[in-house]
Amino acid sequence: MNDHSNDTRLPRVADIEDAARLLQPHAVYTPLLESPRLNEELGARVLFKAEPLQRTGSFKFRGAFTAISRIASAQRAAGIIAFSSGNHAQGVAYSARLLDIPAVIVMPSTAPRVKIDNTRAYGAEVVLYDPTREDRETIGRRLASERGFTLVRPYDDFDVICGQGTIGLEIADQADALRTRIDTLLCPCGGGGLVGGIATALHARSPGTRVYSVEPEGFDDTRRSLLSGRRERNATGGESICDALLAPTPGALTFAVNRDALAGGLVASDTEAMTAMHRAFNDLKLVLEPGGAVALAAVLAGRFDVRGRTAVVVCSGGNVDPEFFARCLVHD
């Protein structure tokens, strides 16, 4: 299988600016929302970067489109392949469609139904596997060797990190327009591409902003890696409703970025994520999926004290099955 890229350089802000130019005609410049009630309750100014309003319902479109656009034309015809529980899947499928490239997405059969349905609706071929019995790498390697696909990795990829980093450029510009300075940013973290890209952009454009990753309890590999200085792994067998954030270990490239760029790592529990989904429904009118809500969850649960601060909370995605969302609305 061809890798889309073996670029091991650390992305710089100029690389993210290149990605922003590439994305500009296609991606949504997502709004920075604010709730006077949440501000009052938290004793802070909290601004919410609303990536559920992005194409495909999550930030993943930014990185996927950036990476796929840069596949050499000779490789394009054979198509691309991705492994994903859902948001990267949709980002890749929709990008491939815009660029008229065939796409195969290997997804666990346990992924939220809405993510599987949407990926198919964007025109990709979806191959489901049973994550308790099969290994997606084996399936992927077989498909790739048979059909010559190029792999689009979900986070540990130079171009993907640059695409996600465009969120940081937008936040810096939006803060300027509000004539405010962001002192803190909290961001959901799976493999670390989103938070790494944003931190890289803000390091250049808003150097006073301290950036924190937020992970689900039991999947805090980035938090622990930041403390130990080496890539830690999560214990196997853990479970979380935050299906988008279950990467087993930080990426090699993302950790090389995040080791220096992040101020620290936080966690949020599943229950806290459900409460945050309910609050986003009520106070932001925004649909969040569990993994997209963990940064808000950490703030609401008091795991990070924002009092007196001007903070950005990244809301990274909103692809959630309606039955599960309904349960969150009657929860607590």
Place this chain on the structure above:
Amino acid sequence: MNDHSNDTRLPRVADIEDAARLLQPHAVYTPLLESPRLNEELGARVLFKAEPLQRTGSFKFRGAFTAISRIASAQRAAGIIAFSSGNHAQGVAYSARLLDIPAVIVMPSTAPRVKIDNTRAYGAEVVLYDPTREDRETIGRRLASERGFTLVRPYDDFDVICGQGTIGLEIADQADALRTRIDTLLCPCGGGGLVGGIATALHARSPGTRVYSVEPEGFDDTRRSLLSGRRERNATGGESICDALLAPTPGALTFAVNRDALAGGLVASDTEAMTAMHRAFNDLKLVLEPGGAVALAAVLAGRFDVRGRTAVVVCSGGNVDPEFFARCLVHD
């Protein structure tokens, strides 16, 4: 009771531009969302003006703030009063707080709980009445004569129409930025202030756009009034889940505007509104209340054929109780 305004002029675009300058530091410039999947399904380009993301969760803040800002300072100290099932209530309460004016809001005890709770949370004094046994006008007159309040009407008011019309200015600018022309706009309609303000703005700024009101079935007074040429009333005793759109008859001023400004009137059923709420959840990641969803509902139900068009659908509010929203997600 003092009326905030007895201005019976028809608003012009310059008046709406004045309101836009007044609102600019306080109101959200709401995004125009788009779903590639809905576009494909409808065979059209459909752009969604996302007013649930407005302060207080609906467009009503725009008109309320505009009207209250213009109350003479001598009158302000005594405070303001409003009658509302909820969105105007919240808009008035939050505006009064920003402007440091006491506010009393008379609300039916049957209003959605979230609307009552939010109105109180913005600091207003809420007076509940039983709409099956009491007359809100009588309650209001008593409170006003006792305490000298100024009434802020929900729609039949020059300044309120100008405030809501700022949405039309934004849509015209957003269409220019997308380098597109809007041929059709569909807008939820209760008393007619929102659709009238938007139509006035677009008549000047996008004269090729045909503007339609959308009302709940059984509350189609504006549709019937447009056909007959005089202000028709709804039959009493009707029911709808669209609590925000139950005005009994068009306003005198709003109908004077809408008679000439609208291309026609449409309706949507409660079931269609629930389906539209579900689709907005899935494809826009936006929380809509029933009344905020009727324009989308009319399009999805095929009551207006948008095929081949570039249409704006106004999503006017998202203040809905979580238990009811959860029911809409498991519906159909």
